[in-house]
Amino acid sequence: MISSRSFVAISITVVPFVFFACAKGSTRPGGDGGAGGEGGDGWGGPAQSSSSSGGMGGSGGMGSVSSSGAGAGSSSSSSGSSGSSSSSGSGGSGGGGNGPLPIVLLRIGDGVTTLSSAASPVSLEWRLTDGSATPGAPGTTAMPQSTSGSNYTFTLSGTASSEGHLSLSANGKYVFLAGYAAGVGTANVSTQSADVVPRVVGRVDAFGNVNTSTLVSGAFSGSNVRGATSSDGTSIWVSGNSTTTGGIQFITLGAVFPTQILSNPLNTRCVHAAGGQLYATSGAGTFVNVFTVGSGLPTSSGQTATSLPGLPTASASPYGFALLDLSAAIAGPDTLYIADDRSPASGGGIQKWTFDGFSWSLAATWNDGTAGVRGLAAKPSGAGVQIVATTSENNENRVLAVFDDGSAFPEIVIATIAPPNTVFRGVAFAPQ
Numbered sequence: 001m002i003s004s005r006s007f008v009a010i011s012i013t014v015v016p017f018v019f020f021a022c023a024k025g026s027t028r029p030g031g032d033g034g035a036g037g038e039g040g041d042g043w044g045g046p047a048q049s050s051s052s053s054g055g056m057g058g059s060g061g062m063g064s065v066s067s068s069g070a071g072a073g074s075s076s077s078s079s080g081s082s083g084s085s086s087s088s089g090s091g092g093s094g095g096g097g098n099g100p101l102p103i104v105l106l107r108i109g110d111g112v113t114t115l116s117s118a119a120s121p122v123s124l125e126w127r128l129t130d131g132s133a134t135p136g137a138p139g140t141t142a143m144p145q146s147t148s149g150s151n152y153t154f155t156l157s158g159t160a161s162s163e164g165h166l167s168l169s170a171n172g173k174y175v176f177l178a179g180y181a182a183g184v185g186t187a188n189v190s191t192q193s194a195d196v197v198p199r200v201v202g203r204v205d206a207f208g209n210v211n212t213s214t215l216v217s218g219a220f221s222g223s224n225v226r227g228a229t230s231s232d233g234t235s236i237w238v239s240g241n242s243t244t245t246g247g248i249q250f251i252t253l254g255a256v257f258p259t260q261i262l263s264n265p266l267n268t269r270c271v272h273a274a275g276g277q278l279y280a281t282s283g284a285g286t287f288v289n290v291f292t293v294g295s296g297l298p299t300s301s302g303q304t305a306t307s308l309p310g311l312p313t314a315s316a317s318p319y320g321f322a323l324l325d326l327s328a329a330i331a332g333p334d335t336l337y338i339a340d341d342r343s344p345a346s347g348g349g350i351q352k353w354t355f356d357g358f359s360w361s362l363a364a365t366w367n368d369g370t371a372g373v374r375g376l377a378a379k380p381s382g383a384g385v386q387i388v389a390t391t392s393e394n395n396e397n398r399v400l401a402v403f404d405d406g407s408a409f410p411e412i413v414i415a416t417i418a419p420p421n422t423v424f425r426g427v428a429f430a431p432q
Contacts (some may be wrong), residue, residue, distance in 0.1 A: 102430035115158030131416035138208030164425030165227030194221035310359035320376030348372025
């Protein structure tokens with residue numbers, strides 16, 4: 001099902017949520033192979049202003065906003081230096097829900113240097129779901145561009161589109177991401193050996209404090225590291241690809257040597273700990289779906305991936321996902337949203353799946369008719385569910401907001417657009 005509504009760059013609303021992958025959230029005051037490939041199975045935008053308070057269909061106009069914030073390690077703006085950013089974007093009418101809620105967007109690029117397979121600077125933008133800056137939030141948090149103390153450098157490829165996912169920890173206190181301990185400009189960073197370029201995990205709290213002290217040594221060698229999640233801010237699971245050291249790795253905060261807990265599939269994308277269970281997505285083999293990893297939150301090797309019943313085993317390309325428990329009549333999660341990066345004509349977009357207690361069924365697919373999506377976050381909001389997703393273009397992509405009120409064709413809102421020479425990858429609801 002594809003909405004035929006017109007689309008506007010606009011503001012929208014969001015509200016609180018339960019199970020989730022690659023992002024999740026909370027409230028605050030006021031309110032993520034080769035260069036551009038995925039390896040084996042071949043993944044500071046402008047702030048916006050909005051006059052809408054996020055009510056039912058409020059209206060706004062064109063506007064701009066300036067956001068600033070201190071980053072740990074090093075600070076960067078759109079020019080990569082000042083620690084603050086000022087940029088413009090378009091606003092528009094509000095969507096359904098109870099008002100805009102805080103989100104975090106992962107941005108790659110400095111807005112000046114053309115994105116390439118070389119290591120690029122990474123920053124987190126603290127926004128509301130209507131695209132505007134989050135009042136009282138850090139603004140823009142730059143990931144370290146040099147090693148300082150226990151914190152390692154953190155960069156990502158500018159064009160490896162499977163990278164850069166965000167996940168809110170299950171306790172709601174941190175967002176997690178994974179990248180490379182390599183300086184900006186390091187050539188073909190995604191394909192470097194782990195002996196040359198170690199993979200690194202980032203943890204960021206609600207105040208923008210950055211911890212990049214966790215090296216995933218030896219893992220994901222020669223290919224992409226993609227995402228990380230945590231149950232409590234200390235136990236960490238990392239996803240990515242490699243012919244031998246891919247799959248999912250477990251490590252604790254500040255450690256150096258991980259344990260490979262999942263080796264089939266070796267090519268994993270997004271990972272999330274939710275409701276006491278570890279879930280992930282992949283684009284490899286028959287695991288082109290959402291699957292559980294072992295039972296509970298495993299920390300030892302030899303775990304088994306089990307696809308959720310009813311999900312496809314071919315012809316799909318899932319990335320971010322969100323599992324919600326909305327029905328008291330069904331035990332555990334019963335609603336699933338999946339970001340599929342295929343073209344809309346092939347089924348790409350935001351997919352909604354429902355569970356009847358035995359099997360999952362595709363209920364709807366929403367997109368803007370031009371691109372699939374990769375990053376995704378969702379949470380319950382009043383009489384529906386607020387969804388935020390990042391589109392699959394590799395430069396100047398968009399952040400879409402959809403309020404699922406149960407109708408067949410909910411409005412799709414463009415909350416913001418990445419400026420030239422940047423791209424938004426992961427999205428998460430903000431930690432608290």
